[in-house]
Amino acid sequence: MDTISVEQMAASIGTERVSDWVEVSQAMIDKFADATGDHQFIHVNPEMAALTPFGGTIAHGFLSLSLMPMLAAKTDTPRIAGVKMGVNYGGNKVRFLTPVRSGKRVRGRFKLLSFTERKPGVWEQINEYTLEIEGETKPALIAEWISLIYI
16 A cells, blocks of 8 residues: 655545445344444344335444445555554534445445644544445435544
């Protein structure tokens, strides 16, 4: 993987990176339900979910959001030289637009919106994260996400 300077990262505002496709399986949904305690039938009961307008189980919205780090790692985003760590700082907005049905494939589209130095050695990075669903016209979600990068 390529390594770039913070100045090069700051100069790449507007750049988009796209991840590989990943399947959102029923097993993944069930594990997320177990981890969060959210066992609403629309996520974990295929028979009852089949009777809804979705026609089957759907992923939790927060599962879709939580795929962000894994999908980001599946892009060709260069590593910034000297990074000690990066942490989630929060989001400016998150919108869940289309449910992800069990068995569908998704991918992340990441657009760098800003990269600024907050204080010496700490950079704030804001990305627009769009979770696309294979074969769907509308994305599952769009989020504006903030990370802090420590150098």
